[in-house]
Structures are given as structure tokens and as C-alpha cells.
Amino acid sequence: MTIAPETPTTGHEVAVRFSPDGTPLAIRYDGRIWMVDPDIHTAHWFTRDAWWEHRTRVAVGTGDVVSVEYWHVPARPSGANAELHTFMLRREPLAEHWQLESIS
Template sequence: MTITPDAPTLNTLILDLPVDVRFNPAGIPLAVRYDGHIWAVAAEPVHWFSRDSWWDTRRTAPRGIGNVVDVEHWRLQVRLAASTSALRTFQLRRGPLSEQWLLESISDIGTVST
């Protein structure tokens, strides 16, 4: 792919910062509070799970504690609430046995200046 002045470029910021996420009753994210702002979900979110590499961290859990290996992820298209700001992509992650969501990365689409 060739980047031209008309083609977008993807800029990504890697963070891993704690954020608050608001969900609807069905468990779908509605908004994210990050850096003192509310970012509203503006498109269909993407949801998946990955596996924690427990063999690297050497974490153990008591028997019967539940799922200790699934890492939950959401990829959200968001914009500042009550605005028509440009869309950004937030990638969220929550580790096994954690209640805290982490903002793993932010991507936005900009244009290449000439």
C-alpha cells in the first residue's frame, strides 16, 4: 500500500492505563472515561478473548476460583461525547480475576501532510 496525501495513516499510542467503562444491560460498552473526558461509542464494538500466559507470570489460583486464563478485549470506535469529533479506536483489555479495564491503545486516522 502506498501512502499518498489522500490516503489515511494510522497513528497508535500504546498506553495500558486504567479507565472506567459504562456498559448497557446486555454488557455492551456505551462510553469510556479517559483523561477527564467521556468518549461515546459511535460504532459496533468488536469483542474477543485471548489467553493469559500464566506460565510466564507463574501466577497460581486456588482451586475452584473460576476462570483464571481468559483476557477480555474490546475494540471501540469512539468520539468525544456530544460532539462530532473525529473517530478514534480504543482497544481495552481486562485480565482474568480483574475488575479494572485498561486502555491498551488509542489509534486515530489522520492524513499525511505534503
């Protein structure tokens, strides 16, 4: 499935490669590698999930069940002189995979 940049999307799983300092370097999505442009500012922040609305109990020692992590990164397909797109990435609490929230 290919998503046009004009079409917002949510929930598609993506693989993200990070630098040793924790900054995104590349995104694998829809069979392509998208390289993050290191010269353009990326944004990174956390919001809080209302876990009690989804789960009634959380086991002691489960870990952080409230922090939703976001990255807003500019990227283009590798090996191409293509137009730069902005990826909004999200990782839910305790999730192992990143989700594509939107491409613009």
C-alpha cells in the same frame, strides 16, 4: 496526561459503562467521556493468558485465570462533533478494571 491518537499506549486504566446486554456505551479516560458510536461495528473477543508463567499456583475456586477480554470500539468525546477514534480495551483475568491498550 493526554494521549494523541497517533501515539499508541498501553496500561492506562479506564472506566467503561456497559448496556444491559454487555455492549460498551461510554469510556471515561483522561477526564473525558468518550461515547461509543452505536452505528459502527464493535469487536469483542477473548485470548488466553499463560498464567503459569506469572504465578506458580492458583487456589481452587479462584475463577477464570486465563481469559483476557478485549473490546475494539469506535468512540468520540461526548458533546463534541469530534473525529471518531478506535479504542482497544483489555481486561486481564480476575481484574476489576479495564486497561486502554491503544487509540487509533
